[in-house]
Amino acid sequence: MSWFTENPWPLILLLSGATVVMLILGGSKGRSVAIVLALLAIAVYFLESSIVTSGEQIEGSLQNLLKGFIAEDLTAIDQQIDDDAPGLKEKAKQGLQLVNLDKTFHMQDIVVMVEENGQKAIAELRANGSLTVEKANMPYHAATRWRTHWKRVGDRWKLAEVHRLNSVTGEEIGVLDAQ
Numbered sequence: 001m002s003w004f005t006e007n008p009w010p011l012i013l014l015l016s017g018a019t020v021v022m023l024i025l026g027g028s029k030g031r032s033v034a035i036v037l038a039l040l041a042i043a044v045y046f047l048e049s050s051i052v053t054s055g056e057q058i059e060g061s062l063q064n065l066l067k068g069f070i071a072e073d074l075t076a077i078d079q080q081i082d083d084d085a086p087g088l089k090e091k092a093k094q095g096l097q098l099v100n101l102d103k104t105f106h107m108q109d110i111v112v113m114v115e116e117n118g119q120k121a122i123a124e125l126r127a128n129g130s131l132t133v134e135k136a137n138m139p140y141h142a143a144t145r146w147r148t149h150w151k152r153v154g155d156r157w158k159l160a161e162v163h164r165l166n167s168v169t170g171e172e173i174g175v176l177d178a179q
Helices: 009-025 028-050 054-071 074-080 086-098
Strands: 099-101 106-114 120-133 138-153 156-165
Touching: 009 028, 054 074, 054 086, 054 099, 054 106, 054 120, 054 138, 054 156, 074 086, 086 099, 086 156
Parallel strands: none
Antiparallel strands: 099 120, 106 120, 120 138, 138 156
């Protein structure tokens, strides 16, 4: 289910525009309608702030996962990974030994698709930035693309699968393979 408040700005801009039009064209009744429209725009903003969708929760988990990799905090990383995916925890540990992510490493173009039952989701994203290959101690700029599978465990989303994709073709490549 997708909330209309997933992106409230189109509705807020529409209500704000109608407010301005009513202030310009309307008389005393127009001003009253303008006040109501402005209050509705403000209400939509606060409503959106109070609703956290599954997609937003997964984006937050992805950000926490990235922060864990940047800080090289295996405990923080493991908290985001499902206990039924021990191989994934080992891959994360291996990844920490291979590269060191710079603070500027970031994610973008995050698209989250939650299944109808709300228990599983797929998130696709790009992650770009500077990193250092540990063995060579050589800085490198990486442009990566990922497909991650998530499952709901209690009230949290946990990472269940990770697939690294070729940045250009979208074909799957090994998670830790050199590109």
